Amino acid sequence: MRQLHCKPDVRCHNTVVSALCRAGDFKKARFLLNQMELPGARCPPDPYTYTIFIGFYCKMSLQTGCKKAIRRRIWEANRMFRHMLFKGFEPDVVTYNCLIDGLCKSYRIERARELFDEMLVRGCLPNRVTYNSFVRYYSVVNEADKAIEMMRMMVSKGHGVPTCSSYTPVIHSLCEAGRVRDARDLLVEMVDGGSTPREFTYKLVCDSLRREGEAGLSMELQSRIEGDMDARYKRVMKVKPIMRGRKIFIEQDTRL
Template structure:
């Protein structure tokens, strides 16, 4: 395709996007495998540019996602900051979501918050996995009041965090000795229909039955990207 004089069979941005996605799908959540395949994706991306094929947001998002999933966030941020000035592409909700998710996974809540605020300022909503990762990271980092605020903001916008994440918020309030706040959050979760009355009672019982030093929100499996 590359050497053909006929422009019809030449690869397009869509062709490269398909290749990038296929390569990264082999990682299956393994950060090291993802990064190994990112070398191939980066080489293909350079080839794409050399052939004069302009990338679009969707193609650049695959790069951002690949670097973020392999926890090489500085590389992901580099691509993000090049999108507008270098390639004329506007970051979308997926771009921001991959970054917020990855930064949250690294515990870089301040950077995640900056990007979260930026995307919300544009009227964009993060994906559900990004919401869960961000709220959970804030709670575990001891920023539980902020985690609660973000949780309600997202719920109002139509993004409801999962049971693992809401439980993390409640448990971190309890861990901090704020049992009244923990009880209040559970009641609000019930009132908003996010958890059933039975689920809320089970959550409260588990908190009140456990000692603070036995509470653990760090060993949970996270949801996918």
């Protein structure tokens, strides 16, 4: 670009920063950010520049099994968030979602709730991605009632509609806790809302109901779910021919 006398803009810089972070070279990425923050720089950073760092700090923290490294990465993400505010930038819902998701996955729920409340105070409305982070956390720690409460709150406040990604962790948590009736009711609610459950989730609920001696799903509902799953599988096979070839190979190998 310099040879062609093209001036790189902030989008070009963000692309390079994102590539460096994806490659794990935070040192060079941070050096580029420092160059962008210099007084009189041609391409000063924008909110998305800081969001890239926050997202990758949280992502890298989850790829290590060392608790000290996880705390360090999350601390860096919070530090970058505060630095962004100090520079006068207003974080958007994507920035909040990156940090909240990292905090929930690293079990720092208090700080995540603080950010959630801060979003509402600043007038930044959360979306389904925000609520799903809390739903997954409460499902993992076996607090399914709080996860359901977050889904209900999302609907009541008009911040989104729960989908398969919202229901799935809660249903699994309920089945693990032996609350198969509640899991069945949530599965029915999900289907009535227009979402198709994953095959593993559907089989988990059916097996749990059968094992506990509870009434299973109606034949009409079962045929509807299985028909929707079959239609989804056919759509996936059309856009992913490599998966179709893999399935044929597996079937032939099984027959042999």
